[in-house]
Amino acid sequence: MKDSLAREPQRPGPVLGRALQILGAFSANCPEMTLSELSRRSGLPVSTVHRMLGELIAWGALERGDKGYYRVGLRLWEVASLAPRGQGLRERALPFLEDLSQITRENVQLAVREGTEVVFVERIAGSGAVPVLTRVGGRFALTATGVGLVLLAHAPAEVQEQALAGSLERFTPSTVTDPRALRRMLAAARTNGYAVSDRQVTMDALSVAAPVRGSGGAVIAAVSLVVRHGSTSAHALARLVCTSARAISRSMITPQI
CATH class of the missing domain: 1.10.10.10 (Winged helix-like DNA-binding domain superfamily/Winged helix DNA-binding domain)
Structure with missing residues (x-):
């Protein structure tokens, strides 16, 4: 007792x-x-x-x-700003996020999951990049964004069930709100190592995200590139995003001197 x-x-x-x-x-x-x-x-x-x-x-x-x-x-x-999930993660990830931003000149984002929502802990806006609705410290639905889909794909089963239950918010005509279709997208994210959100938040944006892993291999965050829809292929973006995500993952398990 x-x-x-x-x-x-x-x-x-x-x-x-x-x-x-x-x-x-x-x-x-x-x-x-x-x-x-x-x-x-x-x-x-x-x-x-x-x-x-x-x-x-x-x-x-x-x-x-x-x-x-x-x-x-x-x-x-x-x-x-002292919150450990944001502070330590952001500090270790920032050099790789900046590299990704300089290479692509597109929007780069880093996010974590809290409950059934995404919380953005860093965002670097590329010069002339497509406008996005996200901001540092802002929250968004797990089921619509690229980082959200990655984090939901690796979340506990009960979190997935909660996120997919009930009426899902539609942001654009392309927003996926069918739980069965979303489950297939989550399975693909686990298989492929990245997730794609195509015009789900705004009709001019394509997002590709990959998981960041901590010690023991658990997914602790997600990194994404957000570009203008039609400017390039999701497959081309995936290689860059996955490389950055792996680099951040290695930095998270490497002791700081």
């Missing part, structure tokens, strides 16, 4: 819970908000939000701009 109680997740206390609600109200679409907007998006009374904003600003989690809008503070960004 004692062991089971020790493993039971602890819920945030009332004060911490309200602070997290306020911080969680911010998003890529709403990076700055007024007091009333924060109240509405967090679901907390204006008086509660107003009272807690002082403490959040004093600590550096939030800032208040000249026009009175509240935004995420630098100290919160500093703390978030």
Whole structure:
């Protein structure tokens, strides 16, 4: 009984819970908000939000701009940047991502899985490359992006079932939303060593991604190239992406001096 109680997740206390609600109200679409907007998006009374904003600003989690809008503070960004899955992975992968970017002059991305979503930990935009919807720190569906398909292909069975259950979001007419077709794509990703997302997120983009492995061979991340649809073949991109992914994988298991 004692062991089971020790493993039971602890819920945030009332004060911490309200602070997290306020911080969680911010998003890529709403990076700055007024007091009333924060109240509405967090679901907390204006008086509660107003009272807690002082403490959040004093600590550096939030800032208040000249026009009175509240935004995420630098100290919160500093703390978030210490997350080990992003920090260590990004530092070791960055030289290879930069090489891939210089060779191709296309969009290069590095991502990890959290639950049934992709979290992007690095993105290098190529000069004149096709615009993409992703950003560092942003999240996306596992079933649509190249990196997402790779990470889902190597995820535990229960994660795959959860990701493929229910209604899948359609981003373009080419987005694959049939679970049976997606299962075939995941099987192909495991067999081929890479995944292809063709116009699934935007109608002008083709993404090819490959897995990054850590110690023991477990897939810990995925790297991708995103190019303009029709500019080259997925097979040609796959060779470059897989080479970069293998190089990053070797760096992840090599002790740093």
